[in-house]
Amino acid sequence: MDGVLADVYSQFLKLEAQETGILRTKEETNGFIESEAFPFYEKHVHSSVFFRTAPLMDRSVEGLDYLNRKYEVIILSSATEFPQSLMEKELWLNEHYSFISWEQMIFCGRKDVVQGDIMIDDHPKNLNLFSGERIIFTQPHNINVEVPESKRVFNWDNIMDIL
Amino acid sequence: MDGVLADVYSQFLKLEAQETGILRTKEETNGFIESEAFPFYEKHVHSSVFFRTAPLMDRSVEGLDYLNRKYEVIILSSATEFPQSLMEKELWLNEHYSFISWEQMIFCGRKDVVQGDIMIDDHPKNLNLFSGERIIFTQPHNINVEVPESKRVFNWDNIMDIL
Numbered sequence: 001m002d003g004v005l006a007d008v009y010s011q012f013l014k015l016e017a018q019e020t021g022i023l024r025t026k027e028e029t030n031g032f033i034e035s036e037a038f039p040f041y042e043k044h045v046h047s048s049v050f051f052r053t054a055p056l057m058d059r060s061v062e063g064l065d066y067l068n069r070k071y072e073v074i075i076l077s078s079a080t081e082f083p084q085s086l087m088e089k090e091l092w093l094n095e096h097y098s099f100i101s102w103e104q105m106i107f108c109g110r111k112d113v114v115q116g117d118i119m120i121d122d123h124p125k126n127l128n129l130f131s132g133e134r135i136i137f138t139q140p141h142n143i144n145v146e147v148p149e150s151k152r153v154f155n156w157d158n159i160m161d162i163l
Numbered sequence: 164m165d166g167v168l169a170d171v172y173s174q175f176l177k178l179e180a181q182e183t184g185i186l187r188t189k190e191e192t193n194g195f196i197e198s199e200a201f202p203f204y205e206k207h208v209h210s211s212v213f214f215r216t217a218p219l220m221d222r223s224v225e226g227l228d229y230l231n232r233k234y235e236v237i238i239l240s241s242a243t244e245f246p247q248s249l250m251e252k253e254l255w256l257n258e259h260y261s262f263i264s265w266e267q268m269i270f271c272g273r274k275d276v277v278q279g280d281i282m283i284d285d286h287p288k289n290l291n292l293f294s295g296e297r298i299i300f301t302q303p304h305n306i307n308v309e310v311p312e313s314k315r316v317f318n319w320d321n322i323m324d325i326l
Contacts, residue, residue, distance in 0.1 A: 074276055079270075080253060080265040080268045080269075080270070081265050081266075083249075083253040083254060083257075083265075084250060086246075086249035086253065087246045087247060087250055090243060090246040090249065091246060101272070102243040102244050102246075102272045103243070103244075103272035103273050105271070106243075106269060106270070106271040106272070106276070106277075107242075107269070107270045108269040108270070109265045109266035109267060109268050109269070110266050113237055113269070113277050113278055113279060114269075114276050114277055114278070115276055115277070115278045
């Protein structure tokens with residue numbers, strides 16, 4: 001969800017600019033995970049609006065709708081680390097991707113107990129433990145990371161091209 | 164979680180008694196799923212306190228602690244049908260089973276995409292789709308239901324005896 005549907009880097013950068021008056025570019029965060037890239041990380045992820053107001057990844061509505069018509073889609077999101085984010089995330093999905101039902105949502109702590117045929121994720125640690133087809137969605141933190149036996153996509157048009 | 168850790172039938176019966184003045188016994192609900200057994204079902208499951216204040220299944224703290232020392236335990240709970248229940252459930256787990264971390268929690272719509280070696284559940288529909296060892300935890304709604312290739316337990320002492 002984060003880093004594939006939700007554009008969390010843009011959200012962090014926007015909130016950082018509100019705090020500091022300085023708007024950095026995504027490129028300036030290349031190579032850093034969120035907690036390293038953003039000095040206000042802890043404050044923002046524990047707020048009650050961070051996930052609820054996250055911007056959408058470009059073309060993700062069309063892309064997810066396309067996948068949802070063709071495949072059995074499950075939205076699997078790491079969320080239990082931030083209990084307040086759970087309902088925020090479900091309401092966010094309901095608002096933006098209304099064709100996804102509650103039956104298709106899983107909010108978890110770790111993703112390795114969930115099975116499937118294809119995983120699209122931005123985190124190499126999740127893909128490395130997945131036994132099906134691995135698709136890494138490029139985000140600043142993974143740009144220099146190699147995930148074995150994976151395909152790399154840069155945007156939702158790439159996903160629609162290969163799936 | 165519900166019907167194994169959380170004693171939801173007792174919670175429904177207690178709330179029903181507050182509405183009607185009549186306290187029925189669990190036995191009177193035998194053979195009925197919650198939505199059939201309890202006239203105020205919809206009101207209660209959508210409230211903001213139903214799951215947060217649910218009583219514990221007897222001996223579940225000792226039992227889960229025992230399992231948690233011996234096995235890799237995941238708490239898998241159907242929860243996304245009621246978005247407001249998500250944080251309630253996590254806080255409830257934190258309060259009563261503090262040895263369970265957020266990494267061990269999964270809140271889902273359907274359980275068939277989660278894999279494991281052993282599943283303890285009260286719902287035959289979940290166990291029937293599980294490929295590992297199946298343990299059915301007796302609750303009023305499942306008392307007359309046969310789950311193929313399962314062991315039936317009536318309480319947490321039974322679980323500690325067989326696992």
